[in-house]
Amino acid sequence: SQKIEQNSEALNIQEGKTATLTCNYTNYSPAYLQWYRQDPGRGPVFLLLIRENEKEKRKERLKVTFDTTLKQSLFHITASQPADSATYLCALDMDTGRRALTFGSGTRLQVQP
Amino acid sequence: GAGVSQSPSNKVTEKGKDVELRCDPISGHTALYWYRQSLGQGLEFLIYFQGNSAPDKSGLPSDRFSAERTGGSVSTLTIQRTQQEDSAVYLCASSLSVLTDTQYFGPGTRLTVL
Numbered sequence: 201s202q203k204i205e206q207n208s209e210a211l212n213i214q215e216g217k218t219a220t221l222t223c224n225y226t227n228y229s230p231a232y233l234q235w236y237r238q239d240p241g242r243g244p245v246f247l248l249l250i251r252e253n254e255k256e257k258r259k260e261r262l263k264v265t266f267d268t269t270l271k272q273s274l275f276h277i278t279a280s281q282p283a284d285s286a287t288y289l290c291a292l293d294m295d296t297g298r299r300a301l302t303f304g305s306g307t308r309l310q311v312q313p
Numbered sequence: 314g315a316g317v318s319q320s321p322s323n324k325v326t327e328k329g330k331d332v333e334l335r336c337d338p339i340s341g342h343t344a345l346y347w348y349r350q351s352l353g354q355g356l357e358f359l360i361y362f363q364g365n366s367a368p369d370k371s372g373l374p375s376d377r378f379s380a381e382r383t384g385g386s387v388s389t390l391t392i393q394r395t396q397q398e399d400s401a402v403y404l405c406a407s408s409l410s411v412l413t414d415t416q417y418f419g420p421g422t423r424l425t426v427l
Contacts, residue, residue, distance in 0.1 A: 204355070232414060234414065234415075241420070241421075242420055242421075243317070243404050243406070243418030243419050243420050243421050244356070244404075244418050245418070246415045246416065246417070249414050249415065289355065289356070291356075293414075300346055300358040300361050300369070300372070301356075301358070301416065302358070303348075303355040303356040304355050305353070305354050305355035306355060
């Protein structure tokens with residue numbers, strides 16, 4: 201079955217620095233990979249989607265890369281702000297027989313002012 | 314219009330009781346998903362609906378769990394004879410269709426089984 205690994209340890213960085221979060225997966229080549237943000241007590245909020253034929257996707261201060269050879273996605277937040285503090289989840293599609301996402305357990309980001 | 318809504322926001326119940334959790338998807342979204350999130354864990358897929366039908370029920374953890382959707386809109390997730398291990402946040406999401414990649418999540422229902 202599909203396994204997704206995200207660093208379970210919290211990432212602490214200083215305001216203004218670039219945060220980089222990692223998502224590794226095994227056993228399956230997804231058609232796309234998504235990143236979500238989750239704040240305490242809230243549901244996840246969609247941020248970015250990157251498809252298997254795309255190497256990189258950008259949205260404002262966010263950048264996602266997708267390396268299908270390494271089976272890894274990197275999620276970058278440039279010029280980080282305290283308001284970026286949250287848990288970030290990566291998710292990818294399961295096989296076409298099941299229309300749902302498999303989520304990683306998330307990495308908590310804390311941006312210090 | 315409004316986003317995905319769920320009710321109740323919190324539910325505390327005694328072991329052995331039945332509970333019903335409700336999800337109102339975004340208007341016009343034909344696909345609806347239920348997930349479960351235990352403390353510090355990722356989201357665990359439970360079931361999805363396309364319209365009123367649920368093609369895949371294999372994510373339901375046991376036969377005590379069931380879900381239905383009527384009128385292509387509201388969905389209820391029912392847990393019978395609740396157990397302490399059922400305690401978690403139950404999240405609902407909807408999307409335009411199962412072919413649409415982006416899912417919009419509700420705030421979740423926090424279920425505590427004593």
